Amino acid sequence: MRLFFFLAILIFTTSVQASKVALIIDDIGYRQTDEAVLSLPNKITLSVLPHTPLGETLAKNGHQQGHEIMLHIPMQALNGKKLGPGGLTNQMSEYEFKQQIDAAFNSIPYAVGVNNHMGSLLTQLDEPMQWLMENLKHRQGYFIDSVTTRYTRAGAKADHIGIPTLRRQVFLDNDTSKAGLERQFNHLISLAHHQGQVVAIAHPYPETIEFLQNNLSRLKENGIHLVNASELLPYRIAQQPTNSATTRLK
Template sequence: MRLFLFIAILIFTQAVQASKVAIIIDDIGYRQTDEAVLSLPSSITLSVLPHTPLGETLAQHAHQQGHEIMLHVPMQALNGKTLGPGGLTNQMNEFEFKQQLDSAFNSVPFAVGVNNHMGSLLTQLDEPMQWLMESLKQRQGYFIDSVTTRYTRAESTADTIGIPSLRRQIFLDNDTSTTGLEKQFQQLITLAHQQGRVVAIAHPYPETIDFLNENLHRLSSQGITLVNASQLLPYNIAQQPGSATTRLK
């Protein structure tokens, strides 16, 4: 009985210690206050909007500090909201789509993956998602679905094309009050213990950055490791030669 209890405790301890969380800060590039993301630990992944006033400089500085950089691509939404520079729409043909994506990548140095900004319409469409994943395959990049619609086709298309992908499981700062941030941070910890691996998305709000700088240490005390997004990619895909994870190691 004692041996069984010891083994159970050992397995539980190993499971807790194996828990990993990736936190992506996106919507970066427009506001001077976005520079505060550079105060965050390098294990925080930063996703930068294309063709923004501060995007290129922030990506360069963040990369020098060891952050993993992603491209936060604006995609057409159901509400018709203006996309801004570098946006992808269903009015584009394949050439226009891929050219726009190439230009976006060129504006954000060191980007190794993509997540969508908005996209509740575009991520439902098979053809644009196929073009996106084909482009990422050429770049040996990965995709993280921000999940702005439950009808998204992005992840399934990525699987078909052979692109390593993940999906966002929790937003940390839809409510930037201390109470709201604490509630979501506790939920992050709970999910990490339950699921082992969690992708969270937050934004460069001053309240969010202050909260994370003050509370990230709580993850390690819970046996949770904060990692870059690429470190959560599926092993059987991410370890293939030339993949994003392989190149980052």
């Protein structure tokens, strides 16, 4: 009986300790206040918008501090909202689409993966998602679906092409009030214990940054490890890069 009790405690403790959270801060690059993301622990992944005034500098500085860098590519939305520079649409040819992705990567150094900014229309379309995943496979990248529509086809296309992929499970700061942030943070902790790993997305709002500065320690207190987004990937691409400019996951 004592042995059974000891094993039960050991299994429970190991399960709690194995819980992991990848927290991605995206929408980075336009505002001077975005620099505050560099005050956060370097296990937080930074996803930077292409061709933005501060994007290149923040990507470089973030990388130097040990943050994993992603590219936050604008994608066509159902509501017709303006995409900004580097946006992908369903009016583009395959050549234009892939050139746009290449230019976006060139504008954000050290990016090793992509998540979508908006994209409630584009992520539903098979052909554009095929083109995106083909480009990512060429550069040894990964994709995290922000899940801006329940009808997204991005994950299915990533699986078909052989791209490591994850889905966002929690938006931390749709409500930036203290009560709203607290509610979502508690949900994040609960989900991490229940599922073992969680992908969460937040934004560089001053309210969010302050909340994270004051509360991230609660993850460790609850036996949850904060990890880079790539650490949760189900597998890594084995294919060798075709040229020295291709980014590889490490």
